[in-house]
Amino acid sequence: xxxxxxxFDDLAGVAGGAFSALNGLREEIHSVVRSRIxxxxxxxxxxxxxxLDVVRDMAATARVAQEAAEARLSTLExxxxxxxxxxxxxxxxxxGHDQHRSGDHA
Numbered sequence: 001x002x003x004x005x006x007x008f009d010d011l012a013g014v015a016g017g018a019f020s021a022l023n024g025l026r027e028e029i030h031s032v033v034r035s036r037i038x039x040x041x042x043x044x045x046x047x048x049x050x051x052l053d054v055v056r057d058m059a060a061t062a063r064v065a066q067e068a069a070e071a072r073l074s075t076l077e078x079x080x081x082x083x084x085x086x087x088x089x090x091x092x093x094x095x096g097h098d099q100h101r102s103g104d105h106a
Contacts, residue, residue, distance in 0.1 A: 041048070047055075
């Protein structure tokens with residue numbers, strides 16, 4: 001009867017070893033397939049999802065910065081226009097004042 005439990009112990013050991021070997025084989029196959037997929041993707045000039053997400057984030061950040069720069073530029077353009085209009089009105093006012101004086105002396 002002691003033969004029977006030992007047989008089951010041996011069988012369990014063989015099964016455990018086979019399971020371990022199959023698990024190692026599975027990991028090796030996964031690694032080889034992943035490597036091959038990477039090679040194919042590289043040859044097709046495709047990018048990984050993670051790389052695409054990074055570029056999307058960079059583009060979104062650049063868009064926000066561009067919109068802020070456009071807003072600042074618009075504000076500065078309006079200020080320049082207002083200053084030019086103010087300067088032109090002052091210049092026109094001085095011309096009118098000078099013309100009025102020259103009319104007084106004539």
